[in-house]
Amino acid sequence: MIKPVTNSRTPLIAGNWKLHKTAVEANQLVSEMLPGLQAVTGVEKLLCPPFTALQAVSESLKGTEIALGAQNLHWETSGALTGEISAAMLAEFCQYVIIGHSERRAYFGETDETVNHKVRAALSHNLRAVMCVGETLKENEDGQAAEVISRQVRDGLTEINLAGSTDLVVAYEPVWAIGTGRAATAEGANLLIRNVIRPTLAGLFGEEIAQGIRVLYGGSVKPGNAAEYFQQSEIDGALVGGASLKADDFVGITQAAA
Numbered sequence: 001m002i003k004p005v006t007n008s009r010t011p012l013i014a015g016n017w018k019l020h021k022t023a024v025e026a027n028q029l030v031s032e033m034l035p036g037l038q039a040v041t042g043v044e045k046l047l048c049p050p051f052t053a054l055q056a057v058s059e060s061l062k063g064t065e066i067a068l069g070a071q072n073l074h075w076e077t078s079g080a081l082t083g084e085i086s087a088a089m090l091a092e093f094c095q096y097v098i099i100g101h102s103e104r105r106a107y108f109g110e111t112d113e114t115v116n117h118k119v120r121a122a123l124s125h126n127l128r129a130v131m132c133v134g135e136t137l138k139e140n141e142d143g144q145a146a147e148v149i150s151r152q153v154r155d156g157l158t159e160i161n162l163a164g165s166t167d168l169v170v171a172y173e174p175v176w177a178i179g180t181g182r183a184a185t186a187e188g189a190n191l192l193i194r195n196v197i198r199p200t201l202a203g204l205f206g207e208e209i210a211q212g213i214r215v216l217y218g219g220s221v222k223p224g225n226a227a228e229y230f231q232q233s234e235i236d237g238a239l240v241g242g243a244s245l246k247a248d249d250f251v252g253i254t255q256a257a258a
């Protein structure tokens with residue numbers, strides 16, 4: 001499958017639909033947002049429906065420049081792993097996969113080590129990885145955000161050879177901001193990315209590649225607050241949960257990135 005063309009750090013707006021939408025409902029939502037999304041230029045758009053809707057949505061997106069992603073994968077290529085989905089299976093439909101979302105870390109036991117396996121599997125199957133990192137409320141209040149996030153970036157990306165900076169996207173999603181309506185300030189998120197995430201990426205891949213990797217903000221992004229994030233020098237787009245399930249809101253956020 002051909003990957004959408006991206007310049008280094010073209011803004012990316014990704015919708016994470018989580019456990020919402022049957023295939024029929026997913027295509028209904030796609031048809032509601034498609035005209036609005038296609039009218040926005042200079043922004044890469046990405047939809048991440050549940051596994052069961054990937055095939056249907058990939059049909060609907062044919063001939064558009066809107067990318068498709070999954071929300072998880074298993075790192076093994078095949079085997080006795082009931083219920084799991086491999087990178088090769090996703091690559092039939094998708095260009096992207098979200099990895100290490102805080103809900104997967106909190107409820108499904110994902111660790112930096114499993115995240116690392118998953119990122120490697122994705123990249124080796126020509127899928128772009130959107131790796132999520134972020135501190136919990138307690139870690140934030142204890143002043144540990146920088147330490148936690150640099151560890152998540154370092155350990156999640158250890159021993160990975162990045163062919164090009166567009167193959168990896170990092171999403172900074174403070175856990176306390178996800179689905180809570182309590183978004184991080186744009187300045188705060190920007191500082192964290194500038195002082196922690198990008199230097200950690202530079203330590204792993206060198207300055208030039210680190211400067212080309214897109215870093216998104218996620219956590220209660222809405223049409224009303226989106227522009228503040230996109231004005232920041234280090235924020236290259238958003239990973240959107242709740243608001244990505246409403247066509248007008250998702251299109252509005254995409255317009256704010258243009």
Ligand code: PGA
Nearest residue numbers: 178179219220240241242
């Ligand atoms: P939210 O979720 O936009 O509903 O806060 C973001 C996410 O979980 O990626």
